[in-house]
Amino acid sequence: MSCSISTQHLGGTFTLQQRSGSVRDTKRSSTRSAIFSIPQVDFIHEGAYYCQYQTQVSSRDFTSPQSNTVSFAVTVSLVQPNISVVAPDGGLFWGPQGPEVTRGHSLSILCSTEAQYPGGSFHLLLDASNSTRTQSALNHSASFHIPEIEHSHQGNYSCVYQVTVSSRTFNSTQSEPLTLTVRVFLAPIISSVLVCGLFLLITTSAVIYLAKRKDEANEESLPMATFAPAVSGTGNSSEHGPDATPADDNIYMNTMELADSGHCGGAEDDLEDDDYENSEKFKISTGIDNDHEEDDIYQNHN
Incomplete structure (x- = not known):
C-alpha cells in the first residue's frame, strides 16, 4: 500500500x-x-x-x-479439481459423449486437486438427481465407489473441493462435467438369438434329412417289374410274380401238397410221359426237325 x-x-x-x-x-x-x-x-x-x-x-x-x-479482503483461491472414472471389474467403454458403463458393473469416480492446503473434502455432484456425496480428501484426492451401476446413476457428474483455513471454509469451482452413460449388457440377448438360430438350423437340417430318408425308403419299397414264365406243377411262390396275393400263395401251396400226396400227380405224370413218347415217335416217323414245326406240333399236341 x-x-x-x-x-x-x-x-x-x-x-x-x-x-x-x-x-x-x-x-x-x-x-x-x-x-x-x-x-x-x-x-x-x-x-x-x-x-x-x-x-x-x-x-x-x-x-x-x-x-x-x-x-x-483476504480469500483462498482454490484450483479447479479434476474428475475421472475407473471400473475395477471392467465394463467401461468410451463413447462420443464420455464414459459408458455396462449396467450391473462397479464403478469408482475419482476427484483430485493440487496440493495447496492439507486436508479438506470433496463433494461429488450429480445434476440429474441434484444429489451430493461427500468424502474426506486423502492425499488431495477422494474415490466415490458405486458397487452396482443402475440407470439412476446416469447423468453429469462434477467435483468440488472444500477446505477450511483459519476457521473459514472455501470452495473451489466445479470441475469439468463428466457425462456418464449406463448401457445394457447385450451378451444374453445375443446368446439367445444365436441359440435360437442354431436350433432352427439343426431342426431344418433334421427335417430335410428325415424327408430325404423317407423318399429313399419309399423308392426301395416300390415293387420291381419282373417277368417269370408260367410253369405248371414246378417252381416256388416267387414265380407267381409281383402281383401274387396271399390267396394265390395258399392256392399254390395247396396244389403242391395235393400233388405230393399222390392224389393227382401220378396220373398227370403218366399222361405227360405217354404224350412225350408219342410225340417223339411221330417226329421220328415223319422226319421233322424244324424248330418252328416242332413248336407247332407241340402246341397242337398241348
Whole structure:
C-alpha cells in the first residue's frame, strides 16, 4: 500500500494503520511517499487502512490528518479439481459423449486437486438427481465407489473441493462435467438369438434329412417289374410274380401238397410221359426237325 502527501517539509514519517485491527507500520521517507508491503497476506491483514504523515519543524512535531481509507479482503483461491472414472471389474467403454458403463458393473469416480492446503473434502455432484456425496480428501484426492451401476446413476457428474483455513471454509469451482452413460449388457440377448438360430438350423437340417430318408425308403419299397414264365406243377411262390396275393400263395401251396400226396400227380405224370413218347415217335416217323414245326406240333399236341 502506498501513502503520499503534498508538503514542503520532507524527511517525515509515514504511518500505516489498520482501522479495526492491530496492524501498524511506520516508515521514514525523504520523499513525499512511502510503500508498505505485506510479505505473506493472511486473514488478519484484511480490513480498512489509512495513512498519516508526521514531521518536525523548528523542534516542533506536526501530524497530518488521516487519509482516506483503503479496504481489501483476504480469500483462498482454490484450483479447479479434476474428475475421472475407473471400473475395477471392467465394463467401461468410451463413447462420443464420455464414459459408458455396462449396467450391473462397479464403478469408482475419482476427484483430485493440487496440493495447496492439507486436508479438506470433496463433494461429488450429480445434476440429474441434484444429489451430493461427500468424502474426506486423502492425499488431495477422494474415490466415490458405486458397487452396482443402475440407470439412476446416469447423468453429469462434477467435483468440488472444500477446505477450511483459519476457521473459514472455501470452495473451489466445479470441475469439468463428466457425462456418464449406463448401457445394457447385450451378451444374453445375443446368446439367445444365436441359440435360437442354431436350433432352427439343426431342426431344418433334421427335417430335410428325415424327408430325404423317407423318399429313399419309399423308392426301395416300390415293387420291381419282373417277368417269370408260367410253369405248371414246378417252381416256388416267387414265380407267381409281383402281383401274387396271399390267396394265390395258399392256392399254390395247396396244389403242391395235393400233388405230393399222390392224389393227382401220378396220373398227370403218366399222361405227360405217354404224350412225350408219342410225340417223339411221330417226329421220328415223319422226319421233322424244324424248330418252328416242332413248336407247332407241340402246341397242337398241348
